[in-house]
Amino acid sequence: DTGVSQDPRHKITKRGQNVTFRCDPISEHNRLYWYRQTLGQGPEFLTYFQNEAQLEKSRLLSDRFSAERPKGSFSTLEIQRTEQGDSAMYLCASSPTASGNEQFFGPGTRLTVL
Amino acid sequence: AQRVTQPEKLLSVFKGAPVELKCNYSYSGSPELFWYVQYSRQRLQLLLRHISRESIKGFTADLNKGETSFHLKKPFAQEEDSAMYYCALSGRGYQKVTFGTGTKLQVIP
Numbered sequence: 424d425t426g427v428s429q430d431p432r433h434k435i436t437k438r439g440q441n442v443t444f445r446c447d448p449i450s451e452h453n454r455l456y457w458y459r460q461t462l463g464q465g466p467e468f469l470t471y472f473q474n475e476a477q478l479e480k481s482r483l484l485s486d487r488f489s490a491e492r493p494k495g496s497f498s499t500l501e502i503q504r505t506e507q508g509d510s511a512m513y514l515c516a517s518s519p520t521a522s523g524n525e526q527f528f529g530p531g532t533r534l535t536v537l
Numbered sequence: 538a539q540r541v542t543q544p545e546k547l548l549s550v551f552k553g554a555p556v557e558l559k560c561n562y563s564y565s566g567s568p569e570l571f572w573y574v575q576y577s578r579q580r581l582q583l584l585l586r587h588i589s590r591e592s593i594k595g596f597t598a599d600l601n602k603g604e605t606s607f608h609l610k611k612p613f614a615q616e617e618d619s620a621m622y623y624c625a626l627s628g629r630g631y632q633k634v635t636f637g638t639g640t641k642l643q644v645i646p
Contacts, residue, residue: 465636528581
């Protein structure tokens, strides 16, 4: 286990299509986060899981976005009916409970909506 | 609401010169402050956190609650310090982390 992994690394899709991203956290980490990052901005919080429970969702996460972590291990982020404004880097991070708020980031999935 | 402000998008310094990356925050409770760094073609990683009071790679940052600042400093810049630096904030025991817009540090040889 060399760290947080994300798949795919790049995704190009047409407007209106659905896309799904996967995040595999570091195995012993029970906290998992999703962020979105656009050009010139820092990561923006989307949602957070403690084990399989989704504990917080940002207002940025519209009803077209849904995230799951069914077994408390990997997580998926789905975007339905993609829009050009969804084009961004989607980052996943994980942390163990004992680390406070230190987070370990994945490489990200870059989404381009044409 | 919690907010982090990094006023400089780009900071260019010569090798060996002192570095100060500015960060100001807004938070009503007791904040936990971090600096994250992203080197070219690498993932975002934690550089330091205020509660650790560590010096990492020669960098230090002191939390000034009066000025609501958490500036990152290094006395002598090295070329390998060139990277994107993000200041971040969360509440104690609260998991949402708010990031600033980042400052690109460019160390000129």
